[in-house]
Amino acid sequence: MDSLINQLERGAKISRHVEISANCIEQVNAWLLEPGALWRKYKPRFFLENLMLLAKKAECHSNCNSEALFEVIGSFLSERCMEPYFCIYRPSKQCPCCVVVQENNREVRCGTTGLFSWPAADAFVKSIDTLDLCSYFCDKTILEVGCGVGLLGISFLILCQPEKYLFTDISTDVLEIADKNIKLNFSDSSLSCELHERRAKYEIFELNFCRPGVSYPEADVLVGSDLVYDPTMVTGLVMFICAFLKPTQVRSVYIACSVRSAKTFDTFISELKLNNVNLIIKNLENTNEELIKLVIISSRCFF
Numbered sequence: 001m002d003s004l005i006n007q008l009e010r011g012a013k014i015s016r017h018v019e020i021s022a023n024c025i026e027q028v029n030a031w032l033l034e035p036g037a038l039w040r041k042y043k044p045r046f047f048l049e050n051l052m053l054l055a056k057k058a059e060c061h062s063n064c065n066s067e068a069l070f071e072v073i074g075s076f077l078s079e080r081c082m083e084p085y086f087c088i089y090r091p092s093k094q095c096p097c098c099v100v101v102q103e104n105n106r107e108v109r110c111g112t113t114g115l116f117s118w119p120a121a122d123a124f125v126k127s128i129d130t131l132d133l134c135s136y137f138c139d140k141t142i143l144e145v146g147c148g149v150g151l152l153g154i155s156f157l158i159l160c161q162p163e164k165y166l167f168t169d170i171s172t173d174v175l176e177i178a179d180k181n182i183k184l185n186f187s188d189s190s191l192s193c194e195l196h197e198r199r200a201k202y203e204i205f206e207l208n209f210c211r212p213g214v215s216y217p218e219a220d221v222l223v224g225s226d227l228v229y230d231p232t233m234v235t236g237l238v239m240f241i242c243a244f245l246k247p248t249q250v251r252s253v254y255i256a257c258s259v260r261s262a263k264t265f266d267t268f269i270s271e272l273k274l275n276n277v278n279l280i281i282k283n284l285e286n287t288n289e290e291l292i293k294l295v296i297i298s299s300r301c302f303f
């Protein structure tokens, strides 16, 4: 069997749910809570790093087989018991407003990683000014796939005044939190943002971009962050992007990617190139020393 470390290094998703004894979970919990153990230093955005440390530490012990470890970690992460907390983001240096997002530092049962905001979302938001995206997104209908808890969309609604913003994700658990977060950041349910005079509308619904033949809603721009991490999702994402671009040459796509596995990222780029689209790749600044790239995709002859 492929080791857990290899699987994680390839960017695999922890989605396996296994029943294991309560005793085992207790032991792992106790160990994680020991002074100096990983969870003490835990921050949601270091989630994968912590998981890798945990796996490496345990795999060093010759008596620990990685299959059992995989089960413990998978099961541990699929518990949904950590208390939610609120994070405050400052989306733009030029704008005094903050975005408040409820997050949770656990994966959910179905294995989604969407319960907290990932660095690519944060870096994408912070680059809106430097890339001069506000004027482009203004008045557009923006579709976001894999929106997670909503940091990207809420920030775009505040900063860019789109005509409409469509929050979508495969996980209804995640969408529930995103919906709460949207309401948390706007003074009324019709999204009358205090910063603008005009109202932007939003919709929130389930959408699986990997489902063959999935229909996509009408929109001018497609955005997403941290969606290129699981090699098995890459082809589905590329097909969705290309289908989105096809009907009109004025559509464009912005995908912010944390490059954890260069191989997975390269596969994403090569599959896009095979579909004969225009690509621009920019490095995004961030404070986590992670390599984060913004991939801008359009039909040929748009740029």
Ligand SMILES: C[S@@+](CC[C@H](N)C(=O)[O-])C[C@H]1O[C@@H](n2cnc3c(N)ncnc32)[C@H](O)[C@@H]1O
Pocket: 112, 113, 114, 115, 116, 117, 118, 119, 120, 121, 145, 146, 147, 148, 149, 151, 168, 169, 170, 171, 174, 207, 208, 209, 210, 211, 224, 225, 226, 227, 229, 233
């Ligand atoms: C790493 S999280 C990123 C969340 C958010 N975009 C961010 O950057 O904070 C990946 C998100 O993609 C969603 N997702 C995974 N597979 C998906 C699919 N096939 N269709 C739609 N969303 C998916 C997950 O539920 C999760 O919310």
